[in-house]
Amino acid sequence: MAMVGVPSGVLAWPKVKVEHGSKAAGMPRVSCFSKSTSSETKSPSTSTSTSTSSVFDNLFLSLFRNKMVQETGWDSQKPGYEGLIEVAHRLTLAQDNSQTRDAAVRILRSLFPPLLLELYRMLVAPIDGGKFAALMVARVTALSCQWLMGPCSVNSVDLPNGSSLMSGVFVEKCKYLEESKCVGVCINTCKLPTQTFFKDHMGVPLLMEPNFTDYSCQFKFGILPPQQEFDDALKEPCLEICPNAVRRKEMNHSTHAHKCPRA
DSSP, X not given: OOOOOOOTTOOOOOOOEEXXXXXSTTOEEEESSOOOSOSSOOOHHHHHHHHHHHHHHHHHHHHXXXXXXXXXXXXXXXXXXXXXXXXXXXXXXXXXXXXXXXXXXXXXXXXSOHHHHHHIIIIITTGGGGHHHHHHHHHHHHHHOHHHHOSEEEEEEEOTTSOEEEXXXXXXXXXXXXXXXXXXXXXXXXXXXXXXXXXXXXXXXXEEEEOTTTOOEEEEETOOOOOGGGOGGGGOBOOTTXXXXXXXXXXXXXXXXXXXXXX
């Protein structure tokens, strides 16, 4: 799930590094992580920045997990990110896929003041045909979601009219997908509800393209997703690391046994 709301009174963000030489020639790339120029020593400012990022990462994790717990009515005994993943699995197991997606959208909405979402959809989303809003949410997503997804950067995406826009977010290796080990958790608690949330509640179309081979993911703000029956991501088999898939393969060697039953 992308883009986490900031609790009242919290206005600071981790530092962002602008790099050149991204996939789009000549275009800058905004990276979620700043790289140290020396592996031997760390300046006081670098240590302070790292400490601040860690504090905000823990804050966002706690906020997001609490919202998921409120929705499921259950919490894991495990701490931190591992516990969050268990709650995400519980969210998918306790109901059918449609109900899981609706619940995930409610969780995303609960992270923001309702008036903020409405004002953004009404006042910001229409500016410049939606381009300005897409640019904004791409940057906020890259800044605020590193704790959930891992290293990511703003990049250029091709729009349907043939132009390009720096409204993409490329996740190098999604931590949420890798730790959940489940295509169904990715599809039903992240990809589809996040696309719905941005389009319906912020007025910004979004296409998410998870890669279930290398666990990368491409966000394309400003681009409408295809109908679900034409979305290849929804036809993916279970991940090789899925423990349930391994057991199903041992019991049944048919093609259908390889499909993720939770996707």
